[in-house]
Amino acid sequence: MARIVIHEVGPRDGLQMEKQVVAIETKEAWIRAVMASGVDIVQVGSFVHPEKVPQMADTDELFRRLTRDKTSPTVLSGLVLNEKGLERGLACGVEMFCMGASASETHSSKNTGMGTEEATRRIIGAARQAVAAGKKVQVSVQSAFGCGFEGPIPQERVLGMVRAYLEAGLGSISLADTAGHGQPAQVERLFGAIRELDPAVELTCHFHNTYGLGMANIFAAVRSGVTSFETSFAGLGGCPFTKVAAGNVATEDFVHALHLQGLRTDVDLDRLLGVARDVAAHFGRDLQGFVYKIGPIPTKEHA
Amino acid sequence: MARIVIHEVGPRDGLQMEKQVVAIETKEAWIRAVMASGVDIVQVGSFVHPEKVPQMADTDELFRRLTRDKTSPTVLSGLVLNEKGLERGLACGVEMFCMGASASETHSSKNTGMGTEEATRRIIGAARQAVAAGKKVQVSVQSAFGCGFEGPIPQERVLGMVRAYLEAGLGSISLADTAGHGQPAQVERLFGAIRELDPAVELTCHFHNTYGLGMANIFAAVRSGVTSFETSFAGLGGCPFTKVAAGNVATEDFVHALHLQGLRTDVDLDRLLGVARDVAAHFGRDLQGFVYKIGPIPTKEHA
Numbered sequence: 388m389a390r391i392v393i394h395e396v397g398p399r400d401g402l403q404m405e406k407q408v409v410a411i412e413t414k415e416a417w418i419r420a421v422m423a424s425g426v427d428i429v430q431v432g433s434f435v436h437p438e439k440v441p442q443m444a445d446t447d448e449l450f451r452r453l454t455r456d457k458t459s460p461t462v463l464s465g466l467v468l469n470e471k472g473l474e475r476g477l478a479c480g481v482e483m484f485c486m487g488a489s490a491s492e493t494h495s496s497k498n499t500g501m502g503t504e505e506a507t508r509r510i511i512g513a514a515r516q517a518v519a520a521g522k523k524v525q526v527s528v529q530s531a532f533g534c535g536f537e538g539p540i541p542q543e544r545v546l547g548m549v550r551a552y553l554e555a556g557l558g559s560i561s562l563a564d565t566a567g568h569g570q571p572a573q574v575e576r577l578f579g580a581i582r583e584l585d586p587a588v589e590l591t592c593h594f595h596n597t598y599g600l601g602m603a604n605i606f607a608a609v610r611s612g613v614t615s616f617e618t619s620f621a622g623l624g625g626c627p628f629t630k631v632a633a634g635n636v637a638t639e640d641f642v643h644a645l646h647l648q649g650l651r652t653d654v655d656l657d658r659l660l661g662v663a664r665d666v667a668a669h670f671g672r673d674l675q676g677f678v679y680k681i682g683p684i685p686t687k688e689h690a
Numbered sequence: 691m692a693r694i695v696i697h698e699v700g701p702r703d704g705l706q707m708e709k710q711v712v713a714i715e716t717k718e719a720w721i722r723a724v725m726a727s728g729v730d731i732v733q734v735g736s737f738v739h740p741e742k743v744p745q746m747a748d749t750d751e752l753f754r755r756l757t758r759d760k761t762s763p764t765v766l767s768g769l770v771l772n773e774k775g776l777e778r779g780l781a782c783g784v785e786m787f788c789m790g791a792s793a794s795e796t797h798s799s800k801n802t803g804m805g806t807e808e809a810t811r812r813i814i815g816a817a818r819q820a821v822a823a824g825k826k827v828q829v830s831v832q833s834a835f836g837c838g839f840e841g842p843i844p845q846e847r848v849l850g851m852v853r854a855y856l857e858a859g860l861g862s863i864s865l866a867d868t869a870g871h872g873q874p875a876q877v878e879r880l881f882g883a884i885r886e887l888d889p890a891v892e893l894t895c896h897f898h899n900t901y902g903l904g905m906a907n908i909f910a911a912v913r914s915g916v917t918s919f920e921t922s923f924a925g926l927g928g929c930p931f932t933k934v935a936a937g938n939v940a941t942e943d944f945v946h947a948l949h950l951q952g953l954r955t956d957v958d959l960d961r962l963l964g965v966a967r968d969v970a971a972h973f974g975r976d977l978q979g980f981v982y983k984i985g986p987i988p989t990k991e992h993a
Contacts, residue, residue: 533987568987570950571909598987599943599980603905606874633984640902647873677902681936684836684871684901 391651392615394428394591395421395638397666399466401623403433403442405670411445413669415452417662421620422453422461424658426638428483430464430617434472447479454480462523468499473513477520484517486510487527487561490544491534494565498529507548511555518556525591526552527561531577533568542577549581549588559589561617564604567597567633571607578611591615596622596675597633602644605636616641621663622675637676639663643683656683694954695918697731697894698724698941700969702769704926706736706745708973714748716972718755720965724923725764727961729941731786733767733920737775750782757783765826771802776816780823787820789813790830790864793847794837797868801832810851814858821859828894829855830864834880836871845880852884852891862892864920867907870900870936874910881914894918899925899978900936905947908939919944924966925978940979942966946986959986 398418402409414432421429431453432446446465453463464483465476476484488506489495495503510526517524530537531545545562552560562577578590590613594601605616619635639659645651663679673680701721705712717735724732734756735749749768756766767786768779779787791809792798798806813829820827833840834848848865855863865880881893893916897904908919922938942962948954966982976983 535988538988566987568950570947572951597980597984598946599905599940600947602902603909603947606906606910633980637902643901644873644903644906647871648875677900677936681900684869685838685841 388650389612389614391609391645392427393638393642393651393654394430394464394615394617395426395620396430396593396617396635397421397620397623397638399430399432399443400593400617400635401619401621401666403440404624405442407670408442408444409669411449411452414445414449417620417666418449418453420658420662420665421638422459424655424662425653426461426659428462428464428615430466430485431481433466433468434475435468447475450476450479450481454482464523464525467513469509470513470516473517477517477522481522483523483525484514485525485527485561486513486517487529487563488548489529489534489565490540490548491530491537493536494530494534497536503544503548507551511551511557514557515555523559524557525559525561526557527563527591527593529563530565531562531569532564532573533566535566539568542580545577546580546584549584553585553588558585558587559591561591561593561615563593563617564595567595567600569594569604570600571603574604574607575611578608578613582612589614591617593617594636595624595633596636601636602640605641620659620676621666621679623666623670634675637663637674637679640676640678643678647684691953692915692917694912694948695730696941696945696954696957697733697767697918697920698729698923699733699896699920699938700724700923700926700941702733702735702746703920703938704922704924704969706743707927708745710973711745711747712972714752714755717748717752720923720969721752721756723961723965723968724941725762727958727965728956729764729962731765731767731918733769733788734784736769736771737778738771750778753779753782753784757785767826767828770816772812773816773819776819780820780825784825786826786828787817788828788830788864789816789820790832790866791851792832792837792868793843793851794833794840796839797833797837800839806847806851810854814854814860817860818858826862827860828862828864829860830866830894830896832866833868834865835867835876836869838869842871845883848880849883849887852887856888856891861888861890862894864894864896864918866896867898870898870903872897872907873903874906877907877910878914881911881916885915892917894920896920897939898927898936899939904939905943908944923962923979924969924982926969926973937978940966940977940982943979943981946981950987
């Protein structure tokens with residue numbers, strides 16, 4: 388079984404959904420603790436217009452602070468939506484660029500003013516620039532499992548975008564379940580179809596827990612050969628299409644489950660649980676994670 | 691794929707964990723609504739000493755009310771712990787008896803004053819009596835996936851109990867993850883091993899969501915050939931070994947997920963969502979279910 392890669396997206400996907408803007412010092416402390424736990428990748432923030440998403444206005448400065456004298460092997464990723472974001476990211480030390488387009492025409496238009504095809508072309512252009520600059524790049528298909536506006540998304544639409552990425556030489560691909568509509572059988576079918584297109588593709592998944600299926604979908608993805616998992620501390624995060632808070636799968640819950648299988652025991656779960664508790668205390672409410680509230684299973688393996 | 695059977699255990703496993711004793715009229719209304727939804731089996735209550743578990747003191751009367759002039763095809767099950775409970779259940783109209791013993795010596799001793807082997811023998815005796823009385827019977831292994839007292843439970847202990855059940859002619863077997871320690875790979879391994887013992891065995895699973903893995907374990911069980919699923923309205927329920935509320939998987943969340951796959955679309959999800967909302971309103975707090983809060987995915991299939 389291939390090594391499972393954990394990509395903590397709480398500082399971006401979690402914090403962008405919170406009304407409260409978190410101070411840069413607090414973000415930095417949380418991110419440094421996640422890095423110290425041995426998590427492979429941390430998504431520090433996104434490069435969007437600071438007036439549109441004030442929670443992410445400090446992303447450039449945060450990258451500068453974290454990359455100054457950096458010795459940790461944890462890769463620092465940033466989400467960019469366009470060429471302007473790429474430029475900012477290249478200037479402040481982003482190590483891995485994440486960028487994508489939506490398989491839903493409606494979602495794509497609302498987010499970017501472009502349809503899926505045009506948005507995909509633009510993202511491919513930006514991704515190639517990042518590759519040319521020597522950066523790691525991951526391209527994504529948003530709303531890959533269904534859309535709050537459009538409902539079901541035909542698998543062929545998703546595969547069309549994936550083909551375009553692969554033909555452009557972009558072999559690290561993430562499918563995001565933006566609205567949380569995915570279910571395990573669909574997850575296996577879709578990732579299986581992508582691996583048939585290119586068995587060497589590096590696959591990442593990103594599931595929202597809107598309907599309680601996040602963790603089930605993650606394990607369906609594990610079985611489908613997905614090796615990289617985007618999760619969020621304490622389960623923070625949400626989806627703009629839903630009426631209630633519906634977070635990501637909690638990073639520490641996933642790591643806890645992996646430890647039960649003897650996987651990724653190099654990641655320091657206690658440290659991740661500490662981060663989750665700090666995040667929950669900061670926002671002063673119960674978040675969706677389970678293990679940070681109750682502690683890990685007190686088996687001999689964990690003693 | 692075999693038909694998936696849904697066994698609603700909220701009236702027993704959910705309500706027994708609540709401090710508040712729910713009035714018999716309220717229980718009856720919830721159970722009748724679940725029956726009307728087309729769920730296959732409802733666990734009405736357990737036959738325990740009324741002073742020990744006052745929440746279940748009305749189980750006999752509840753069965754009498756529900757079986758008087760019954761026309762619904764939904765099977766009404768009752769949990770019995772011993773011969774005395776069996777006697778009560780036979781007298782009040784129980785249609786299916788659920789009974790079991792714990793694979794954990796410590797858990798077994800605390801619950802019954804007997805070790806695993808003796809408790810299993812006693813349960814087999816009672817189960818045979820129920821079969822002789824013409825009743826459906828399901829026998830279970832509690833703490834099959836780990837124990838809050840003992841930690842990991844060796845698979846061979848579980849298989850030993852299953853062998854004893856099978857040799858006694860008891861072919862409907864449930865594994866209960868009493869403490870919520872199960873994880874998907876273990877679920878597949880354990881149920882797979884049981885199907886090797888007897889490919890014709892009817893398998894049921896019962897998962898607690900203590901560590902966030904309930905739904906992932908359910909889908910692992912689906913893949914392992916398990917056909918019957920014990921779940922609880924609104925995710926009500928808990929495990930006495932845990933410090934925080936940690937319910938069952940919510941029945942309506944599971945049915946919602948099945949509907950996304952085109953399975954069990956004969957079950958009336960709207961009615962189940964109504965029950966879950968009623969239960970949550972009754973207790974006046976957020977329960978663990980997801981879909982009752984947000985509503986089902988608004989796809990064309992659900993319009």
